[in-house]
Amino acid sequence: MGLQLPKRVQRVAAGTMLGSSLLLVGSCSAEDKAQAERWAMPATSPATEQAVHIAELWKWAWIALLITGAVVWFLIFFASWRFRRRSEDEIPVQTRYNLPVEVFYTIFPVIMVLVFFFHTVEVQNKILEHDPDPDHVVQVVGQQWSWTFNHSDDPKDLEGPVHYTSGTASKIPTLVLEVDKTTEFKLSSPDVIHSFWIPAFLMKMDVIPGQAGEERNSFQVTPTKVGTFKGKCAELCGTYHSRMLFDVKVVTADEYAAYLAQLEADGFTADAPLLGGSDAVTQANANTNHGGEE
Ligand SMILES: [Cu+2]
Structure with missing residues (x-):
């Protein structure tokens, strides 16, 4: 069982993927790059003192999510490579009920939600602040x-x-x-x-x-x-x-x-x-x- 492609085909596939992703990155226009630098927010923003807080929240949320994404992608690829099936007759160890791992993936998302929530409320309070004496x-x-x-x-x-x-x-x-x-x-x-x-x-x-x-x-x-x-x-x-x-x-x-x-x-x-x-x-x-x- 298990799909085993010839080594040559695997290498060609890996090369094609690497090449096309480099091409994708390389083909970004100056406009794409400028847009990425402001995390896809409008070009004219932030145009007020209050908007700066929102732009910062947006930027750091993206950074936190990209780091989370990188960790998750790494774990997926690492686990599927490290614990792959190595022979026709043996299946890898089937782990169940790993308490530390389960505690980790339950508690960590809760902490993330709390951190996002805290900063969101903080920014919301800042941008809704009322100067009693506006101009x-x-x-x-x-x-x-x-x-x-x-x-x-x-x-x-x-x-x-x-x-x-x-x-x-x-x-x-x-x-x-x-x-x-x-x-x-x-x-x-x-x-x-x-x-x-x-x-x-x-x-x-x-x-x-x-x-x-x-x-x-x-x-x-x-x-x-x-x-x-x-x-x-x-x-x-x-x-x-x-x-x-x-x-x-x-x-x-x-x-x-x-x-x-x-x-x-x-x-x-x-x-x-x-x-x-x-x-x-x-x-x-x-x-x-x-x-x-x-
Ligand atoms: Cu309307």
Whole structure:
């Protein structure tokens, strides 16, 4: 019994495998390599102070898993080579109930899960930390099927006057943020659950109806890179879910002030944040939208 290939065939097979895996490694493009170096995270990330913690957690999780993989692969190949069947008439020792091995493979995964859990909770607490005194507050409204961004004049007075911009069916809105300043996003939805996601920030949060103003439906970011990023809705929310895109522009302090002044000059000012629903401006401003590429 047992498939015994001639030595020559074995050698050719081993050579082919080695050759093709070297070829695979060698054929990686510069883009593949850059992607591997950032552990397949978006090229523009991490673009906030908070995202750095997530990028680190992701990286170390990969490293831990690759080490685990290497140990497991080694054990598989070592055991199947070392304890292979060596002759036609004898089968290798059939070991059962090896207590140390069983204890090892029961306890070790539990320890790994605990370590992952500990670091995940730690990072979650860091990225959900609320600075009681943020520099800016933006009330983000996700509504079927676009976004409204209300920039509060005074971060302390959330009911007060705002400058806003709103997307339409044909034009996606732009969320403008100031670099190196902490902005708090307060999420609200007048209809269904959406999810506010800026991939370069490595962070998304569901936009839950009925939670407007609640701390648990808000988070803060401190963008560290000037530039334009993409945003989208990450929760299937209806027919035109795929249209819930937006741009994010991180700008300098002067540009941010100029942007708010421009919104005001163009009449995109309200006494209170527009929270969608009957307030919904998505359709109302269909022709005069301030999509914002000034
Ligand atoms: Cu949505």
